[in-house]
Amino acid sequence: MGRFGDYQNEIYIAGLHGHQPRLPIRFEEMQAKAHAVLPASLVSYVAGGCGNERTQDANVAAFDGWGLVPRMFVGATERDLSIDLFGLKFPTPIFMSPIGVIGLCAQDGHGDLATARAASQTGVPMVASTLTVDPLEDVAKALDPTPGFFQLYTPTDRELAESLVHRAEAAGFKAIVVTLDTWLTGWRPRDLSTASFPQLRGLCLANYFSDPRFRAQLARPPEQDLQAATMQWARVFGNPLTWDDLPWLRSLTRLPLLIKGICHPDDARRAIDGGVDGIYCSNHGGRQANGGLAALDMLPGIVAAAGKVPVLFDSGVRTGTDVIKALAMGAAAVGIGRPYAYGLAVGGVAGIVHVLRCLLAEADLYMAVDGYPRIAELRPDMLRRVAR
Secondary structure, rough: OOOHHHHHHHHHHHOOOOOOOOOOOOOHHHHHHHHHHHHHHHHHHHHOOOOOOOHHHHHHHHHHHHEEEOOOOOOOOOOEOOOOOOOOEEOOEEEEEOOOOOOHHOOOHHHHHHHHHHHHHHHOOEOOOOOOOHHHHHHHHHHHHOOEEEEEEEOOOOOHHHHHHHHHHHHHHOOEEEEOOOOOOOOOOOHHHHHHOOHHHHHHHHHHHHHHHOOOOOOOOOOHHHHHHHHHHHHOOOOOOOOOHHHHHHHOOOOEEEEEEEOOOOHHHHHHOOOEEEHHHOOHHHHHOOOOOOHHHHHHHHHHOOOOOOEEEEEOOHHHHHHHHHHHHHEEEEEEOOHHHHHHHHHHHHHHHHHHHHHHHHHHHHHEEEHOEEEEOOOOHEEEEEEO
């Protein structure tokens, strides 16, 4: 993609020939267009949070509480936004967070493949959810040559968990991300108002329905009895993991192991002592618990506790400046969620690519104008609290 900030030049030059952007630039406009094209039940699932959604709102608002101190006479004509992570080099510091219904957000119903293709085109890695419309093997193929990570919702059946992880390894995923905060769903009024839970309708369960261990538990295959297969999924889905399970999780793979949902420094330290390779600070975008704590406010404590272990971060990221602020707080990489889901809904693969390019252009230009040519120069002491 070259210098990311050059995307604005493409837009301005196209304007000289009478062409305005086909897709919205601002998140709020993309969100509105996506809500107009998605079914109401899917809008509630993607846009909704837990309870009265104060945590979800706090995630977004937290970024406004920080500002980056500008530095002048730097001459930041070239910026390097590349990162090294788990022995892999990525051209950007952002990744696409796992979204369990991303497959349904595409007009053709194959959003997991569309997201993977966008990753392939941009070099922005995808964390593929366990809950996909297409099997993980197909998603991995579509990612090439961009590395991808596989997110595991750990089932109660350990053999099924092992099967999913080993399939992800064989397919070529480069890390396993275990989500800890979703062994059951939080109180989600928007979803409850539409009485809609996609997985209970047999949707986004391709990784289970294609798994030999899961299929062996069924009297008839999912193609013949979808309801029975779905009920079996509901029985095995949620595993309330404890620290006693960490050695087993670590034993499942030689790939880098990350744990998602860590927001307390003590949990980060104990997980690292247990052999994890990365900490993923996130409160699930405010979808799982509601109490007002913004994930960004918890990030500095996690970074300090993690030491040299990389900390990935998501929750509330809407702009390129949000990305830069999270990096300055010490995040090794920053996850994008709803923005790319809305880009997919409005414009398919091209919509995701557009959203990613907008975020990266804004981040790149922010670094240029404020005098930070390299990510390593984005440090916590360059941030200041902002009174709003």
